[in-house]
Amino acid sequence: MRLRTLPMLLILLLVAYVVVVAVTELPPYGIAGNPVHNQVSQRYIESAWEETGVLNMITAVVLDYRAYDTMFETIVLFTAVLAVIITLKTTEREGDGK
Amino acid sequence: MTDFILKRVAALLLPFIQMYGLYVILHGHVSPGGSFAGGIVVGLAFIAFTTIYGLKKGRAKISEKATALVESYGTLWYGLMGMVGVFKGAPFLANKIAGIDLGELGALSSGGLIGLIGLGVGIRVSSTMITLFFTMIEEES
Numbered sequence: 011m012r013l014r015t016l017p018m019l020l021i022l023l024l025v026a027y028v029v030v031v032a033v034t035e036l037p038p039y040g041i042a043g044n045p046v047h048n049q050v051s052q053r054y055i056e057s058a059w060e061e062t063g064v065l066n067m068i069t070a071v072v073l074d075y076r077a078y079d080t081m082f083e084t085i086v087l088f089t090a091v092l093a094v095i096i097t098l099k100t101t102e103r104e105g106d107g108k
Numbered sequence: 109m110t111d112f113i114l115k116r117v118a119a120l121l122l123p124f125i126q127m128y129g130l131y132v133i134l135h136g137h138v139s140p141g142g143s144f145a146g147g148i149v150v151g152l153a154f155i156a157f158t159t160i161y162g163l164k165k166g167r168a169k170i171s172e173k174a175t176a177l178v179e180s181y182g183t184l185w186y187g188l189m190g191m192v193g194v195f196k197g198a199p200f201l202a203n204k205i206a207g208i209d210l211g212e213l214g215a216l217s218s219g220g221l222i223g224l225i226g227l228g229v230g231i232r233v234s235s236t237m238i239t240l241f242f243t244m245i246e247e248e249s
Contacts, residue, residue, distance in 0.1 A: 062203060063210030064137035064219040072142070073222045073229070077201040081186050084229055087236045088183050091243075098243050 111160075118160045126153040133230030137219045143226040147233025154234070155241045163245060175239045182232030189225050 037044045054071060062070040072080050132139075132146030158166030193202030204210060208220035217223070 059213060062219060062222060063213060064222055065214050066137050066139065066142070069137045069142055069219075069222060069226065073137070073225050074203050074219075077190070077203075077225070080225075080229065081190065081201070084183050084186055084232050087232065088179070091179060091236050091239050094240055094243055099246075 114160055118156065122153050122157055125156075126150055129153060129230075129234070133227060134223070135216065136226040136230070137222050138214055138216060143228075143230035144233055147230040148237060150230070151234035151237025151241075154238050158241070158245070167242070170238060172242070175235050175242070178231055178235040179239055182228055182235060185228035186225060186232075189221050189228065192221060 054067060054075070058067050058070040058075075059065065062074040064070050064074075126149075129146050129149030129152075132141040132149060133143050134146075136142040136146060154166070154170060157169060190201040192208070193206040194200055196202075196206040196208075198206035203220045203222065210220050211218040
C-alpha cells in the first residue's frame with residue numbers, strides 16, 4: 011500500500027458520508043409541500059392553455075415557455091451530426107493515390 | 109438482404125408508419141406525442157427501408173443532397189420562426205406577446221407559431237436520424 015492511498019480513502023469515505031446524509035435529508039417523493047412544487051409549475055398548470063393556446067402542456071413548455079432551450083437542443087443535434095460526418099465521412103479526392 | 113416476406117411486409121407497413129410519424133409531428137400540440145417522437149418515427153421508417161431494401165434503393169428514396177438541405181435549413185427554420193416575434197416588435201421566439209392569433213383551443217391550427225416550430229423540429233430530428241444512419245452505413249460498405 012502506498013503512502014497516498016490511505017488519505018485518499020479517508021477523503022472518499024467522507025464524501026460518501028456527506029452524500030448519504032444529503033440523500034436521507036431529501037424530502038419524500040410526491041408530497042405537495044415539496045420545494046419543487048413552486049409557483050412555476052403552478053403557473054404552467056393553471057394558465058398554459060390560455061397563454062399558448064395548445065392543449066398539450068408539454069408542448070407548451072417545450073416549444074413556447076422553453077423555446078430557447080429547444081432551439082439550442084436542435085443546434086446540439088446539428089452539431090452531433092456535423093461531428094459524425096467530419097469523423098466518419100470519407101471522400102475520395104483526386105491525386106490522393108487511392 | 110433479399111428476404112421476400114420481409115420486403116412485402118415492409119412495403120405494406122412502412123407507408124403507414126411514415127404517415128403516423130407525420131401525424132404525430134403535426135398533432136404534437138393537440139395530442140400526446142410531439143415533434144421529437146414523431147421525427148424519430150419518420151426517421152426510423154427510412155432506416156428500416158434501407159436496412160431491408162439495401163443501401164442503393166434507400167439512397168434513391170432520399171438523396172444526400174436532400175438530407176443535407178433539410179439538415180441545414182431545419183435549424184434555420186426555427187430561427188426564422190423566432191424572428192417573426194422580432195419583426196412584430198416583441199422578444200425573440202415570442203408567440204402570444206407578439207400578437208399572433210392563437211386560434212381555437214384543440215384545433216390543428218391552434219397555438220400560433222408552436223405548430224410551425226414543431227414541424228421544423230420534427231423534420232430536423234428525422235433528418236438527424238437518417239444522416240447519422242447513412243453516414244455510418246456508407247462508411248462500412
